[in-house]
Amino acid sequence: MAFTFAAFSYICALVLDAFLIFFSIFHIIAFDELKTDYKNPIDQCSSLNPLVLPEYAIHILFNLMFLFAGEWFTLMFNIPLIAYHIHRYLNRPVMSGAGLYDPTNIMNQDVLNKCQREGWIKLAFYLLSFFFYLYGMIRSLISS
């Protein structure tokens, strides 16, 4: 039983990943509300936009910890999502504030479906990785 940096990063990742799961659930609910006309797109975008960068930052934060801990496999597992996030943010619409969602095109059926699908896929990914981090934490705690 050894409390290594790797074990510490898995514990952090576990906690932070729980936040990410909440984020993606919020995301899915928000887009569902848009689809069913409960919310005005301007309000919805202004509540979603401030959450985009924190989500990315949290995700990158624990991946940096994995990098320093030398957990290569876990890092590899996360790199596609990081790449996707960077790509998505680079191709965002012209906006003065932070965020991704533009109220003028969010109601387009294609964009709406894409965002909702993105939410579900991320939720699945974060859930899977939650259990994987749990496994990783236990493994690094009992190893050596």
Added chain:
Amino acid sequence: MTSQMNTLSVTQTGFDKIWGHENVDLLQVRNILPAQGVETPRIRLRQEHLNNVHCSLDIFRCTLTKIPETNSILQKSRLPLGVLIHPFKDLTQLPVIQCQTIVRCRSCRTYINPFVYFVDQRRWKCNLCFRVNDLPDEFQYDPMSNSYGDPTRRPEIKNATIEFIAPAEYMLRPPQPPVYLYLLDVSHAAVETGYLKLFCDVLLEELEKIPGDTRTQIGVITFDSSVQFYNLAENLNQPRQLVVSDIDDIFLPCPNDLLVNLNESKRLVIELLEQLPLKFNNTTECNSALGAALQAAYKMVSPTGGRITVFQASLPNIGPGALKPREDPNQRAAKDVPNLNAATDFYKKFALDCSGQQVAVDLFLLGGQYMDIASLSCVSKFSGGCMYHFPSFHYIHNLPQVERLEHSLRRYLTRKIGFESVMRIRCTQGLSIHTFHGNFFVRSTDLLSLPNINPDAGFGLQVSIDENLSETQHICFQAALLYTSSKGERRIRVHTMCLPIASTVADVIQSADQQCIVGLLAKMAVDRSLHSSISDARDAIVNVCVDVLSAYKATMSSAPSGLYAPSNLRLLPLYLAALLKSVAFRTGQSTRLDERVFAMNQLKALPLSQLILSIYPDLYAIHNLHDQVKQEFGDMVIPQPPRLHLSAEMVDSAGAYLLDTGDVIYLYVGRNVHQVFLEQVLGASSFQSLPEQMFELPELETNESERLRNFLIHLQNQRPYPAVLQFIREDSQIRHLFSSHLVDGRTESSLSYYEFLQHLKNQIK
């Protein structure tokens, strides 16, 4: 056996002819353009009595007059499914009714319409969600004959377009007064163009005709590097100018009296309009703080809602929303065009704020230099406004544009207007609306927020089929436009369109509406250019053409050689080839970025008839008009010359031609035109003595002159406001204005129509 087959195919062709399902070999037919205008396909429902009540095709039009049963049939036909709407079109006949309760479906809120099914005298079945609803007692009463009984006699059931005067439930607040605020650019570049005088003169003349009631409010703001307000309070002797130069944090110099009641302060308004053109004559300011002026305008108008009209003649370069020149003049003919999208989101955010407060911003862009229409246009695009562009406007050097501005401005000031409006579009269960096109803000999946609605605005929407529709008898679309009229009444205009269902690919293709398809494709192509690139959009246009013709070939039993199209789609390649050469999508030809972006915005927002004219203008030979083919209106005899293909070989130097592009009609006179035509129609003794510029036909007492004038009047009557008539002599410097519209011919950088067909044929194999 073979002979039997032959007779079979002969009868088959016979039947096809009867049903109008002929096919056309595009490569063989040289004159494909119907001489008397393109026929519009009729909607044929199985219930004969319903075929008389259809909504006018100018208002509501679907790309397919039969909706495919399933999505896979639609995919196989390769045609786009969508609807074009011109909801607030000026109508000569519109039934208006006022009733206590407006009958609507309890679950989907559809308005009762001619295509509903009456289960019995007291119940009706909604044609969009199929719920059975009760009829109120009032509905049994027939206002025409003052008797109770059959509900089918009600005007709601007899007309597919109807207007209701809405009761109080339809108001969130008391109807707003008409509020008009004018923002005038008075920087040096703008004053130089001389637009200010024209604007003030026209507004003075039309002041009485501005739509409104006793509550109408008006205001004026001018701006250069500072913002100037005008206090027009009733009790003042003359208008008082108030200057605010803190443009980064704009404030209103006095809380009220900047927007004044037109009737009470009319004397001051008139005085201001008389003074304004002189006031800035010697200005040396070259900055333009549009952003700050807009923010100030917003502060003034937002408590009530209304219309902000902006005249801008230079690039707004200081204060909030400042823009930088982005166009590289050397790259105007390049293959890929950058900077089609906005440089900043200032104008978009501003428009969204406006849309929330029921304010629309309309733009009149007059600049000679680059003014970044791509960024500026957002302010109108998302607030339900409209845009006009007068490139290189100058009051002396560019008379055609002066004429155009005057015509457009008169129409703009006096046309009907609807305030604080929303439009909801519903469709039968199983269909869903996918994407909207036009100037508006989409507030929810089927609701467009339109702070102002004007009669020249068109909208488009793409529709997708989510479910199998074979259970349904027919498909309905309903557009309901709720607005406040300039008289302070809340009104609802409802249009309903009903379409039958088709179960085979061939049926779908043969029911297609080519003009509507071109209209929708143009809008989709604009979106594609903005999200991806112009070359992508161009490829997509060609691909649609290839796919549709291939899909048609697949439905034909035997595959003959040649390039066959069903007769209802025979003009599709012609229109699409012209679209590729339109200002919006052409490459390889020097095109100013501003003009291109403006053309794209127009493709998104023009009603269909205008859109088709702008893509493929009508060309008529007018040197020998005769009365053999004619129409008669009262005692006016109108000759109907055939429409000609837009190719140089149709234009003879011994002829004279009329080219109708929508808001300008060119009259082209060839060098060797007959002496009789010169004398009898143009009143000139020789070609050389024709004036370089002329905007009116001389009124001569000859048959030839009268025929041409009648024909022109006839053309002018078909549009919302008179087009400018511009003369072009064959040897004139502005001949390119005419020849650039001859889009069937080939140019250095583009294919001719015939080459385009060859290209399609090679692709289809």
